Amino acid sequence: MARKAGSSARRVWLWAGGAGLLAAASLAVAVSVDARSRHKTPPEPEPVRHRPSPHSIHWPLEIPGVQYLPRAWGDIAGWAEDDQLAAFKTFRNSCAPILAQRTPPPDDKFLGASLREPCRAARGAKVHDSAAAREFFERHFVPVEISRLGEEQGFVTGYYEPVVEGSRIRTDVFTVPVYRRPSNLFVRGFNQASPSMPNKGEVFRKIGRRKLVPYYDRAAIEDGAIAGRGLEVVWLKSQTDLLFIQIQGSARIKLADGSVVRINYDAHNGYPYTPVGRILIERNIIPREQMSMQRIREYMEQNPGAADELRRQNKSYVFFREVTLGEKDEPLGAQGVPLTPWRSIAVDKGLHLYGTPFFIDATLPIEGDNSNTPFRRLMVAQDTGSAIIGPARADLYFGAGTEAGRIAGRIKNAARFALLLPKSLDPLAHGRTVPLPDPRPQEKAPASRKRSRESK
Numbered sequence: 001m002a003r004k005a006g007s008s009a010r011r012v013w014l015w016a017g018g019a020g021l022l023a024a025a026s027l028a029v030a031v032s033v034d035a036r037s038r039h040k041t042p043p044e045p046e047p048v049r050h051r052p053s054p055h056s057i058h059w060p061l062e063i064p065g066v067q068y069l070p071r072a073w074g075d076i077a078g079w080a081e082d083d084q085l086a087a088f089k090t091f092r093n094s095c096a097p098i099l100a101q102r103t104p105p106p107d108d109k110f111l112g113a114s115l116r117e118p119c120r121a122a123r124g125a126k127v128h129d130s131a132a133a134r135e136f137f138e139r140h141f142v143p144v145e146i147s148r149l150g151e152e153q154g155f156v157t158g159y160y161e162p163v164v165e166g167s168r169i170r171t172d173v174f175t176v177p178v179y180r181r182p183s184n185l186f187v188r189g190f191n192q193a194s195p196s197m198p199n200k201g202e203v204f205r206k207i208g209r210r211k212l213v214p215y216y217d218r219a220a221i222e223d224g225a226i227a228g229r230g231l232e233v234v235w236l237k238s239q240t241d242l243l244f245i246q247i248q249g250s251a252r253i254k255l256a257d258g259s260v261v262r263i264n265y266d267a268h269n270g271y272p273y274t275p276v277g278r279i280l281i282e283r284n285i286i287p288r289e290q291m292s293m294q295r296i297r298e299y300m301e302q303n304p305g306a307a308d309e310l311r312r313q314n315k316s317y318v319f320f321r322e323v324t325l326g327e328k329d330e331p332l333g334a335q336g337v338p339l340t341p342w343r344s345i346a347v348d349k350g351l352h353l354y355g356t357p358f359f360i361d362a363t364l365p366i367e368g369d370n371s372n373t374p375f376r377r378l379m380v381a382q383d384t385g386s387a388i389i390g391p392a393r394a395d396l397y398f399g400a401g402t403e404a405g406r407i408a409g410r411i412k413n414a415a416r417f418a419l420l421l422p423k424s425l426d427p428l429a430h431g432r433t434v435p436l437p438d439p440r441p442q443e444k445a446p447a448s449r450k451r452s453r454e455s456k
Contacts (some may be wrong), residue, residue: 063351063391065148065149066146066147066148066149066391067146067147067148067149067150067151068144068145068146069144069145069146070142070143070144070145071143071144071145071418072143073138073143075143076143076359076361076418077361077376078359078361078374078376078377079134079143079359079376079378080134081376082130082359082376082377082378083130084130084133084134084136084137084378085127085128085129085130085132085133086340086342086343087133087137087343087357087377087378087379087380088122088127088133088136088137089340090340090343090344090379090380090382091122091355091357091380092119092122092123093337093338093340093380093382094119094335094337094354094355094380094381094382095115095119095122095123095355096337097335097336097337097354097355098115098116098119098354098355099116099119099120099123101113114422114424114425115353115355115356115422117140117422117424118140118141118422119355121136121140122136137357137378137420139423140422140423141357141420141421141422141423142420142421142423143359143418143419143420143421144418144419144420144421145416145417145418145419146391146392146417146418146419147391147392147416147417148390148391148392151392152416153392153414153415153416154390154391154392154393154394154414154415154416154417155390155392155393155412155413155414155415156360156362156364156393156394156395156396156411156412156413156414156415157394157395157396157408157411157412158395158396158397158398158407158408158409158410158411159247159248159249159346159385159395159396159397159398159408160248160397160398160399160400160401160404160405160407160408161248161250161251161252161330161331161399161400161401161404162241162244162245162248162251162252162400162405163251163252163254163400163401163402164236164237164241164245164251164252164253164254165236165237165253165254166178166234166235166236166237166253166254166255166261167234167235167255167256168234168235168255168261169235170232170235171235173237174234174235174236174237175235175237176235176236176237176238176239176241176242177227177231177232177233177234177235177236178232178233178234178235178236178242178245178253178263178320179221179226179231179232179233179320180231180232180233180266180319180320180321180322181266181267181319181321182205182226182229182231182319184205184206185203185204185205185215185267185269185319186203186204186205186206186212187202187203187204187267187270188202188204202214202270203215203267203268203269203270204270214270215269215270215271216269216317217269217271217315217317218269218271218311218312218314218315218316218317219312219315221269221317222239222312233261233263233320233321233322234253234255234261234263236253239307239308239311240297240300240301240307240311243276243311243314244293244297245263245318245320246316246317246318247293249264249265249318249331249383249385250262250263250264250265250331250332251263251320252327252400260327261322262322262323262324262325262329262331263320263321263322263323264320264321264323264331264332265318265320266318266319266320266321267318267319268316268317268318268319268386269315269316269317269318269319271315271316271317272315272316272386273314273316273386273387274313274314274315274316275314275387276296276310276311276313276314277291277293277296279310279313280295280296280299280310285299286299290369291412292369292409292410293405293408293409294405294406294409294410316386330399330400331400333346333354333382333383333384333397334346334349334354334382334383334384335354335355335381335382335383337382339382339383339397340380340382340397341397341398341399341400341404342377342396342397342398342399343377343378343379343380343397344379344380344382344383344397345358345360345379345380345381345382345383345394345395345396345397346381346382346383346384346385346388346394346395346397347381347383347384347388347393347394347395348384348388348389348390348391348393349384351390351391352381352391353381354381354382355380355381355382356380356381356419356420357378357379357380357381357419357420358378358379358380358381358394358417358418358419358420359376359377359378359379359417359418359420360375360376360377360379360394360396360415360416360418361375361376361415361416361418362374362375362376362413362414362415362416363375363413364410364411364413365410365411365413366407366410368410369410375415378420379394379396381394383395383397391417392415392417394415394417396408396411
């Protein structure tokens with residue numbers, strides 16, 4: 001619910017449905033939290049409960065349209081079987097930029113600066129096996145299942161780093177340029193010299209000294225709107241190769257001499273991303289259940305004329321920068337740390353803080369189109385993407401190369417998300433109490449509850 005003008009209170013309805021929030025009940029609870037009531041002098045602290053109650057959710061979870069289900073570690077299917085050591089190493093990689101921040105995230109940023117405490121602990125922790133890593137996460141976090149209001153599950157897709165052939169110069173074979181960020185590209189609120197621009201929002205080009213107009217769309221750029229300005233980083237064989245690289249956000253370009261050029265996302269032209277796969281489904285060209293990146297590529301290669309028209313339906317265009325990485329180094333995510341295959345995810349950066357751990361439970365077509373492989377892993381938010389929108393939405397990073405691309409291209413599945421909430425945000429863990437929730441709309445409150453609210 002939006003903040004009212006002139007009021008310092010933030011009130012958000014959280015409908016928590018599904019399996020019981022309390023150990024003895026299975027019910028739906030509507031929670032309305034008034035931020036002003038959290039700063040009263042608390043009574044004697046309550047003992048920490050094994051299963052957190054719905055009242056143990058503190059202010060950072062106030063996101064409109066999102067529901068939360070506190071869990072015990074024993075409730076998380078696959079938690080005890082996962083290799084938490086790999087997840088711990090990935091989490092500790094994220095801690096370097098978190099601890100290096102001189103200014104905390106904005107007050108409205110999900111989880112705020114709460115990850116600093118477990119990051120400090122991780123920096124000095126001696127964790128050498130999965131059991132010790134699991135104990136670390138259980139000591140410093142509590143699991144909270146998260147999803148959109150009224151939905152039990154979220155959604156996952158996959159991404160990877162393409163490896164394609166290219167050239168430093170244009171040839172008869174390599175005719176498609178990969179452009180770096182143009183100097184006339186402007187984003188309000190960002191300096192043109194910024195290392196990287198946001199992947200969402202309006203983007204302009206400057207005409208004369210003051211006039212700003214929308215930047216060129218994909219069709220204009222493909223037709224040569226910025227050609228001949230020395231912006232070419234490398235050249236590729238096809239627009240299809242470029243499109244897939246733009247969707248993934250990074251690539252390894254293999255040159256004829258055996259060397260490899262690494263490129264990473266740098267900016268975009270300001271137009272929203274339109275999935276070409278969705279267009280193919282809407283046009284009844286590829287059935288929804290058969291859709292994958294491989295099917296899209298096959299269609300484009302077999303229908304080059306139609307591919308041009310289809311590709312230009314996606315007006316979004318991505319610019320790249322060359323980065324200095326070793327041949328075996330993984331690409332950098334938006335957090336600025338190397339991604340870890342099968343452990344890094346891209347999330348909605350408007351909701352989630354980079355470095356946040358999520359346990360994801362899904363059944364995915366890992367081995368093939370018709371396979372159903374259990375996927376129960378602790379993942380770490382280290383990247384983002386313009387199509388990644390929502391509280392329980394993630395892109396799973398599978399690594400580089402053809403096989404990683406095949407796996408990533410098949411992933412479009414429902415999944416359960418358990419966010420690991422730092423214990424510094426759990427009032428019960430610190431002996432604090434939180435006000436009782438308001439009654440459901442149009443439901444009369446019991447007298448005892450009403451007095452409790454009025455006494456504050």
